[in-house]
């Protein structure tokens with residue numbers, strides 16, 4: 001990552017200085033990076049005098065990520081408290097959007113963000129930032145995570161990046177890189193090294209992230225790899241996590257995390273896609289090896305996008321396909337045409 005221009009750091013410092021009510025917003029279905037980066041930024045802002053800070057999300061986080069919500073912060077989740085979440089955005093005189101490239105990735109919060117006259121700051125590492133919607137943009141794909149980008153921004157501002165702030169950023173970077181397996185840059189190791197030197201307990205963090213699941217997750221992973229994995233001659237693998245399977249394993253939000261990566265360990269598989277059935281749609285996760293674009297598949301066939309090798313989207317039941325039963329045929333057609 002290149003160093004951040006000092007004029008933009010000064011512009012950010014001025015916006016922060018003039019703000020009294022700040023809303024820190026992350027993307028829908030928040031992952032470790034969205035939660036870690038928003039928590040770190042909110043903890044920093046709350047440490048400054050005269051600021052009221054709220055973290056706002058469209059939906060509540062998965063159970064296994066709740067350890068990333070520091071108790072001293074104020075959270076509003078639109079799915080459980082729509083009025084409070086809307087008010088936090090409406091009343092803010094400064095809005096931050098983290099770990100997504102535009103308002104649409106906040107789903108239910110989008111209209112309230114668009115209606116807000118407050119200055120808005122984007123801190124993100126996805127492709128194609130919607131820069132016109134923001135007063136100030138920090139965006140580069142040359143960084144592991146929003147948490148890492150925020151780390152370098154806070155350092156440039158002279159903010160203390162220790163304690164809970166450092167731990168939150170380490171958690172966000174660790175989950176987004178899949179524990180240093182992908183999207184790792186020289187700056188990522190520098191950040192990790194500095195944070196560990198500064199006292200972040202990485203062992204405790206790894207246990208919280210990767211070793212606190214229920215049995216159900218491991219048993220589901222085994223079942224899907226045995227019964228649910230389809231490999232096409234074009235070099236793509238797909239898995240359908242239907243409602244039936246989710247019920248059979250009593251699957252909870254977040255428990256299928258990481259499953260989509262498993263088929264990439266097979267030599268002939270270039271791209272892996274997992275479709276998880278929900279009410280009126282399948283939620284789609286795509287991962288690929290270098291040289292194959294997960295982002296293009298997600299954008300071209302699944303109303304989505306993301307990063308070059310890790311992307312997401314959706315397949316709408318009733319719009320894209322007539323019923324859930326038609327998902328496999330749609331996916332096979334999409335994959336064959338994408339690789340054709």
Ligand SMILES: [Mn+2]
Pocket residue numbers: 033034099125145146176
């Ligand atoms: Mn991220």
